[in-house]
Amino acid sequence: MSDLETLGAAELKTRLASLKEKFDAFKHQNLSLNMARGKPCPEQLDLSMDMLGLLKTKDDLKDSNGNDIRNYGGLDGIPDAKTFFAEMLEVSPKEILIGGNSSLNIMHDTLSMAMFHGVYGSPAPWSKLPSVKFICPSPGYDRHFAICEQLNIGMVVVDMLDDGPDMDQVEKLAGSDPSIKGIWCVPKYSNPDGITYSDEVVDRLAGMETAAADFRIFWDNAYIVHHLTDRPDLLKNIMKACSAAGHPDRVFMYSSTSKVTFPGAGVAMMASSENNLNFFKKQLSVQTIGPDKFNQLRHVRFLKDRDTLKAHMRKHAAILKPKFDTVLKILESELGDKKEVSWHKPNGGYFISLNTPDGCAKEVVAMAAEAGVTLTPAGATFPYGNDPRDRNIRIAPSFPSLSELTTAIKILCLCIEIVIMKKSLSREL
Ligand code: PMP
Secondary structure: OOHHHHOOHHHHHHHHHHHHHHHHHHHOOOOOEEEOOOOOOHHHHHOOHHHHHOOOOHHHHEOOOOOEOOOOOOOOOOHHHHHHHHHHHOOOHHHEEEOOOOHHHHHHHHHHHHHHHOOOOOOOOHHHOOOOEEEEEEOOOHHHHHHHHHOOOEEEEEEEEOOEEOHHHHHHHHHHOOOEEEEEEOOOOOOOOOOOOOHHHHHHHHHOOOOOOOOEEEEEOOOOOOEOOOOOOOOOOHHHHHHHOOOOOOEEEEEEOOOOOOOOOOOEEEEEOHHHHHHHHHHHHHHOOOOOHHHHHHHHHHHOOHHHHHHHHHHHHHHHHHHHHHHHHHHHHHHOOOOOOEEOOOOEOOOEEEEOOOOOHHHHHHHHHHOOEEEOOOOOOOHHHOOOOOOEEEEOOOOOOHHHHHHHHHHHHHHHHHHHHHHHHHHHO
């Protein structure tokens, strides 16, 4: 029984009135605090400013093969970038394609191409089939779901557990329904839960029987190097696991430097089997003359090697960790006694995922907005914006300053308390 259930209506009303007074006081401050999206803060962006001055002379503009990068050529990226990012993703340079400035863009291209032409080995373009569906572990990343929605790909929700998607559900769906062509995964420091998939989950994804022969795992490894502590979560290599399980073409892996250097001006990449990449490149060659090679070269010159990258990411962590700690500390002190409220404590990534009691998230987010705190819309972490339990709220602590964050989270906690209390009261009356 929660503490509120022991209180009578009169006591609840008194408490609610005093919480509302606090809320009104915040409201009168005319605040404008935004925790809606995982944007790096200005101090993080400053960490990469030196990159911009690295390409100055003609001689700086040659890749490791001696090619002049000022000219056309290099559809799938410069060799320097392939070597560097292949090491980051733990794949071979033959299994990687370096793209433009956004991994989401490559994911969208992969799926659009699949609809038009299928993927390597497809018996038919996916759009020619009566229906195409994707498994969407949820809560998940809203922009993945938006791509499916736009391309008319049906979405089937499966639960996220503490070590990844509920694999019993995934195996059942993928194994029985040939219209299920893929699954979205953010396997490391997932958006929004901050969960890293266990080895068992990776092995089951790699080895499972699928009713569709051309089933694909969309492995969005956006947060692969984004640790918050010196003891990073470990993620098993899915490409190797798939090859070992006899499904070498099952994975499309994505990542980018959006949150390593500059979002919107980073370098994005896709790793996959050579068969998949060759199939993809054939269509890419019709679509584009090639990516921005200047940006690729400046990134490799700036990030240099594994140790330099690690040191750079430690600087990001030094800025981000106090923000995550602040959120977690306030949640604990303000909501720690509420059994129906829970949250994850991630070791990396960009988000803290908070679950209110069922049926409260929308009201909480709307109320926080009234006090000037913008959160990701409730429901956005589920396909079609529909959180069936209306309980998940995604907190993005990276952008606000520590003091703004403190105020914003206090307001969020206050809104949660008020909404819970209002619901208790309505049950009492
Ligand atoms: N994937 C995930 C899981 C993300 O959280 C984000 C950024 N919020 C992206 C992809 C976007 O990546 P990019 O900037 O490379 O398009």
